[in-house]
Amino acid sequence: MSRIAPLSPPYAPEIQEQFDRIMRGAPPLVLFRVMAGQERAWEKFRGGSLLDRGPLSMREREIVIDRTCALNRCEYEWGVHVTAFAEAAHLSEEQVRATVHGGADAPCWSEAEKAMLAAVDALHHRSTLSEAEFAGLKAHYDEAKILEIIQLCGFYRTVSYLANGLALPLEPNAARFPS
Secondary structure (H helix, E strand, O other), X not given: OOOOOOOOOOOOHHHHHHHHHHHOOOOOOHHHHHHHOOHHHHHHHHHOOOOOOOOOOHHHHHHHHHHHHHHOOOHHHHHHHHHHHOOOOOOOHHHHHHHHHOOOOOOOOOHHHHHHHHHHXXXXXXXXXXXXXXXXXXXXXXXXXXXXXXXXXXXXXXXXHHHHHOOOOOOOOOOOOOO
8 A cells, every 4th residue: 555545536626637638438546646746846846847758759657767767677658568568669578677687788779779778777787978978869869859768766765765765555456566
């Protein structure tokens, strides 16, 4: 059970509308139900505007999110994303596993993806990018994509803190970390 109780249905009409928009009609995640119970927290969470697609492809976005969640040991959010998006993002089983157990230079990634993963790893471990890491990103991504990568890392680190700190129960149908 979550350390803060999630909202239970029926939801207020404006909350239901927000859940429907985010979840496209599927039942809302426990994370969203907990956050929506606190109006200020929910508004700030949604105000991050990183629940939309942005300039990255779905594949790029999911690699960043999956790796960030894996580095933060957030099985909750990693599992939600792998289940919901890995297939549509054309992530192979080997690549999904590598988000948890592989290095940024794993052979399953393209050169652009290796540069992106190296940046995700650097941001996680050092909260900065070296000149070489930034140059690696710049060789493959424009400025809008670079900013999105950095913002996604920060946003999903926060999501990981929320899910882990609140001890959210794993979603029943979500993937689990590979052993």
